[in-house]
Amino acid sequence: xxxxxxxxxxxxxxxxxxQSQLTGVAGDPPRLLHHHGLxxxxxxxxxxxxxxxxxxxxxxxxxxxxxxxxxxQQVVDALTVVTTPLPLRPGTVFRDDSGVRVxxxxxxxxxxxxxxxxxxxxxxxxGVRVEAEPAQGWAAxxxxxxxxxxxLAARAEGARLRxxxxxxxxxxxxxGTGAGTGAEDGAGRTVLDAAYLVPRTSSEEFVxxxxxxxxxxxxxxxxxxxxxxxxxxxGADSTWEDxxxxxxxxxxxxxxxxxxxxxxAAH
Numbered sequence: 001x002x003x004x005x006x007x008x009x010x011x012x013x014x015x016x017x018x019q020s021q022l023t024g025v026a027g028d029p030p031r032l033l034h035h036h037g038l039x040x041x042x043x044x045x046x047x048x049x050x051x052x053x054x055x056x057x058x059x060x061x062x063x064x065x066x067x068x069x070x071x072x073q074q075v076v077d078a079l080t081v082v083t084t085p086l087p088l089r090p091g092t093v094f095r096d097d098s099g100v101r102v103x104x105x106x107x108x109x110x111x112x113x114x115x116x117x118x119x120x121x122x123x124x125x126x127g128v129r130v131e132a133e134p135a136q137g138w139a140a141x142x143x144x145x146x147x148x149x150x151x152l153a154a155r156a157e158g159a160r161l162r163x164x165x166x167x168x169x170x171x172x173x174x175x176g177t178g179a180g181t182g183a184e185d186g187a188g189r190t191v192l193d194a195a196y197l198v199p200r201t202s203s204e205e206f207v208x209x210x211x212x213x214x215x216x217x218x219x220x221x222x223x224x225x226x227x228x229x230x231x232x233x234x235g236a237d238s239t240w241e242d243x244x245x246x247x248x249x250x251x252x253x254x255x256x257x258x259x260x261x262x263x264x265a266a267h
Contacts (some may be wrong), residue, residue: 003028003044004051005094006073009085009229010104010111011039016082024167026050030183035101036108044098050093060129080229084119086111087229121197124206124217126152128192129221138189141220145192148213148222155206161234188221195232202212203227 006025023032028043029210074089079085096099104111124242128145130138153159198206207225208226214222 003046005033005096005100006045006050007088007094007100007103008041008043008072008091009079009087010107010115011041011079011085012115013037013039014083018078018082019108022078023071023074023143025068029209033097034099035077035104038104038108038111040100040104040190041075041085043075043098045093050091055091055093075145076229078229080122084115084121085229085236086114086118087231118197118230118233121199121230121233121234122159122203123195123230124156124198124203124210124224124226125228126192126196126223127190127194127223129188129223131221133186141189142191144220148210149194150195151213152196152206152210155202155209156196156198158233160195162193162195162232172200180232193234196227197233198227200227209244 003026008024008030018030022029026043026044026045026049028045030041030043033040033042038221049058058068069090076085076087094103112173126148128141128148130141149161169241196206203226209223
């Protein structure tokens with residue numbers, strides 16, 4: 001199949017094969033492009049959809065964005081099972097294999113440093129949401145969220161607070177970091193939205209701690225999702241609009257799409 005090269009992630013060489021039936025964006029199976037001791041995971045995508053101008057037009061189509069994000073995420077999830085990937089942002093597209101190789105050469109040192117930092121680790125995301133005003137008041141909910149975050153950060157090798165957001169469609173817009181006062185809508189308020197970088201070997205202990213901490217304050221819902229690739233620890237956040245250039249060499253991750261992934265606890 002001919003076409004542009006869509007890049008999902010960069011990783012180190014790995015032994016286990018990806019799922020034989022795995023398909024990526026535009027239905028094309030991902031393949032491995034080895035260069036300079038690194039591996040770019042790529043597939044072919046049609047130029048009429050993924051050249052710069054058509055891709056900009058697709059950004060106005062929520063259904064197209066959601067489907068593409070899910071396909072992108074499917075490949076990254078499969079990689080996470082067999083290795084430690086460094087996810088690239090959706091819409092990272094190059095003219096041909098040579099363009100991908102040039103990107104690897106330009107970013108090689110940064111890729112290696114980040115892969116070293118992520119090796120053997122996965123991302124877990126924890127949200128605390130108050131469905132209605134708690135009987136003990138908002139202060140109690142915020143104190144619970146702060147205590148939970150402090151305890152989880154102590155059990156992780158990295159932590160990132162995100163400004164709480166309204167519920168989003170499948171493609172979640174990248175947000176800034178830092179603690180917020182909570183996002184409200186008609187259904188409640190988010191008081192914690194955080195990501196934690198946890199060694200794979202410690203993940204069960206981390207999950208068990210989150211599950212033990214739920215139910216402490218009535219009316220509070222704690223959601224745990226993962227394990228993800230280390231999106232929040234791979235570089236600066238980025239949006240689709242930043243990524244639609246065939247010479248793009250940026251490595252900012254996209255936030256895991258909401259509504260997908262493994263949900264381990266919800267109380």
